[in-house]
Amino acid sequence: MRYHLLTLGCAKNTVDSMRLEQALRGGRHVAVAVPAEADLLVVNTCGFIDAAKDESIQVVRELQATRRPDQRLYVVGCLTQIARDELLAAVPGVDATYGVEAWDAIAADVGAASATFDIPDPGAGLLGSGAPSAYLKISDGCDRPCTFCIIPTIKGRMHSMEADRLLAEARWHAATGVKELVLVAQDSTAYGEDQDAPDSLAPLLEQLSAAVPEVPWIRLMYAYPGRVTARLAETMASLPNVVPYVDMPLQHGSDAVLRRMKRPSLRVARRSLDLLRTAMPDVTLRTTFIVGFPGETEDEFRELLEFVEAERFDHIGAFTYSPQPGTPAALESDQVPTAVKEERYARLMELGQRLSLEANRAQVGRELDVLVESREPTTSRGGGPVSIGRTQRDAPEVDGLALLKGSFPAGALVRARVDGALHYDLMCSPVEPVEVSATTRPSRRARRRIR
Ligand code: SF4
Structure with a gap:
């Protein structure tokens, strides 16, 4: 079976989705990046604040409106833990709902072998x-x-x-x-x-x-x-x-x-x-x-x-x-x-x-390491390539970015000088490549962030 998993909310939810993905993959199910290619659509929701609830319901509603009759739609996680009835009233027709940490039940439902989290062999893919x-x-x-x-x-x-x-x-x-x-x-x-x-x-x-x-x-x-x-x-x-x-x-x-x-x-x-x-x-x-x-x-x-x-x-x-x-x-x-x-x-x-x-x-003129996150460089106004990353001062997904002159692969750690400061982001030039490696693989999972 092919599944498309959409994760909303905080970083803790991202880890929970990883648990679920491993259970699904352990059951020989295959992740697909596009909802239309999936047999099963899964939304791991957030229920932390009203805005997060609204976004979760909206995402489920969109999937419900566009899915084919042969596609199943499961809604799991925080929102369904506390407001399952509210969700079902807003989006009738969802095939199944599960609360938080219900990995065993979901795995059993879709025929995955086990939801127990085993640390996989990295070589196994x-x-x-x-x-x-x-x-x-x-x-x-x-x-x-x-x-x-x-x-x-x-x-x-x-x-x-x-x-x-x-x-x-x-x-x-x-x-x-x-x-x-x-x-x-x-x-x-x-x-x-x-x-x-x-x-x-x-x-x-x-x-x-x-x-x-x-x-x-x-x-x-x-x-x-x-x-x-x-x-x-x-x-x-x-x-x-x-x-x-x-x-x-x-x-x-x-x-x-x-x-x-x-x-x-x-x-x-x-x-x-x-x-x-x-x-x-x-x-x-x-x-x-x-x-x-x-x-x-x-x-x-x-x-x-x-x-x-x-x-x-x-x-x-x-x-x-x-x-x-x-x-x-x-x-x-x-x-x-x-x-x-x-x-x-x-x-x-x-x-x-x-x-x-x-x-x-206060960082301008300092040398910092930049961890490159972009898979392809973007282009500056002057036409040169710019890689997007972060320094140690910025956490992923919630803080600012480092805009680094040059083309570097995702995962490269580059020593850079801070040339300029924006409200949230830093503009940097490489001093010397401390390390250039690109051992990471493209993400298969769409993710949205609320905090
Ligand atoms: S806001 Fe308070 S109750 Fe809520 S998770 Fe944080 S520490 Fe716990």
């Missing part, structure tokens, strides 16, 4: 997405009490992946030519807590660093404020292939709002930021905020702007709050009007854009 970067999901689920968040309901209690399995998975990615491993979880700093082994992220990083020394970039996403220990920060600083980059979603910059969100205070957040900056003076910090949380006043929003200005984050992401049924915040009566949320969102993003530009300008 069971490759992942083919990109120079790969996600490594170190845990899933969450035990935190954030009042706006539906993730604990969707994903359940936090559960860590076994270190041996993660190391094997990392070696497999390395053997396929991956140059960057991006560690993801709902809360990466909780790794090991469910096994009565708190502060286990630092030893895991040490094991990963030693297991795949040929992978030059290991990146940490989704740290929780207050859970960054001195041991973790110092371990990151000491490992040559762990990049000085941390994504720590902070959600707000007003203590009153953070209390209502049941999130750690600014004092706790600042302690984590200080630990990281002390251990890694060059650290790149990304964070995410929610604007328009119930009851957010103009003064509280200004506190957020002042906090952002003071901390000078390199990268900022933001969402306007959307009430998620089943969460405490959705029951609050003092919801902020949509127009106010959007106006505050625009002000925050304008500030974030200015800080990003200033951070990028």
Whole structure:
């Protein structure tokens, strides 16, 4: 059977789709890039916020409207875990729905042998997405009490992946030519807590660093404020292939709002930021905020702007709050009007854009490594080739790009000088090719991103 798998939402969903793909391929099913060529259409959905739900429903609707009668349509993942009836009401006629981590059931349904994730032999051709970067999901689920968040309901209690399995998975990615491993979880700093082994992220990083020394970039996403220990920060600083980059979603910059969100205070957040900056003076910090949380006043929003200005984050992401049924915040009566949320969102993003530009300008004249991601160079205004990649300062799919003069294959790591700064991107020229290799293969899976 030929299948077309479409993945929406976050990086964790990308890893989940990889699990599903391996189950399907283990059952001798074949991935196809074009929906029209498939016997089975699978959408792995996102249900994190309203915009993500809407996008998921729209994608399913489009497939439903265009599919042939002999094509099956399955919808799986977060949206169907929490809002299956809503989906089926919006798009009647879907053949099957499955919630999160239902890999065994899906595999049995379509006749795949097993959904158990075995690390494949790289030589067997069971490759992942083919990109120079790969996600490594170190845990899933969450035990935190954030009042706006539906993730604990969707994903359940936090559960860590076994270190041996993660190391094997990392070696497999390395053997396929991956140059960057991006560690993801709902809360990466909780790794090991469910096994009565708190502060286990630092030893895991040490094991990963030693297991795949040929992978030059290991990146940490989704740290929780207050859970960054001195041991973790110092371990990151000491490992040559762990990049000085941390994504720590902070959600707000007003203590009153953070209390209502049941999130750690600014004092706790600042302690984590200080630990990281002390251990890694060059650290790149990304964070995410929610604007328009119930009851957010103009003064509280200004506190957020002042906090952002003071901390000078390199990268900022933001969402306007959307009430998620089943969460405490959705029951609050003092919801902020949509127009106010959007106006505050625009002000925050304008500030974030200015800080990003200033951070990028500070890089001009420096030499950095650029990991090339484009498979074909694009063309500059002057007519010369330009390869698209990223420096260590930018995480895949959420941060900026490096526009590198010249033609380099995907997966090449090129030493480059930063010639100029744009709001989010850097313009670079090669200094010397540190390494030029193109061991990755073209992606077969269409992917869309919501965060
Ligand atoms: S830590 Fe993140 S995933 Fe967990 S409840 Fe809070 S916002 Fe949701």
